[in-house]
Amino acid sequence: MKLLEDRIRRDGKIKGGDVLKVDSFLNHQMDIRLFGEIGAEFKRRFADVPVSKILTIEASGIGIACIVAQYFDVPVVFAKKNKTKNIAGDAYTTQVESFTHGKTYDIMVSREFLGKGDQVLLIDDFLANGKALEGLARLVRESGAQLAGAGVVIEKGFQPGGDNLRRQGIRLESLAIVDYMDEKTGTIVFRGENP
């Protein structure tokens, strides 16, 4: 998605440790107009797939998921990362390893909001090692719902998450795939470009 790649090149900041900071428009400050374009693009790419629900994970996936959901006219469910009073008992849970934060945490979705008959599209802002999306896919499987696919805004193509998901037969659409980035020169190469 050209508009998004241009934006990443303009406003993204490459930091040591393979970090691509896009917090000026994607995951701290959020450019809602851009999110609208992202929603339209996901709808275009998943036009042939029935979707009854969008599933994402707190926190930074929620905003994009909500705007995307307008294009599919479906509700959003977000998986919670910590057990709170408000979800006791009846939840699907799984463990997710976070490389960014160097720890393992539980994610959960109430059984009320996911089940047989649901056709679930996963939406998230970032895909690196893919552990969060794999966790969401496990929750969908456990619930008996069908996994329609997964849409991510930015995939780090030099990390293994995207390929792992594709190898598992999950239909994955990434709107921008960063295949290479260099902190010193500020170079970013997207998939499909000549480096």
Added chain:
Amino acid sequence: MKLLEDRIRRDGKIKGGDVLKVDSFLNHQMDIRLFGEIGAEFKRRFADVPVSKILTIEASGIGIACIVAQYFDVPVVFAKKNKTKNIAGDAYTTQVESFTHGKTYDIMVSREFLGKGDQVLLIDDFLANGKALEGLARLVRESGAQLAGAGVVIEKGFQPGGDNLRRQGIRLESLAIVDYMDEKTGTIVFRGENP
């Protein structure tokens, strides 16, 4: 907002300890069409106020804030609850006491995304003791931005948060104010209704 009050009465669940569970449409599963109506209503109520940015707090405020932002055509910034690698150093921070979770935590917003010249509307899903909104208002003050007001979807009128904010001179718009609720009978009385 009649539509919202009806929905709370239909799908809300009153639990012990003054908990009103609305996770089937507001803060776990999210009814995006309802969020659209909420966005239009906030725009109507704050029509006379210049707004250049919406500020909310992770996690459950983000979805509503993003949909509301479409009606104001402004970006959203969400305050983060935990210090992550991606926000080092240059952030406004303050402490917030959570009654629901019984602990105190830090919230923060990068200095890049809030400052003089911004006219900030706070948006959140729930207002009970008001500590989260007070924390956001402090961040706005610290940044030198102007506080345009605060919009919340559900205020628990029998808890002190709303009155505290109004007493501080903050323009607060709550779309549904629950003045009384009873777990045994399932009764909910909204402000303006005869009990």
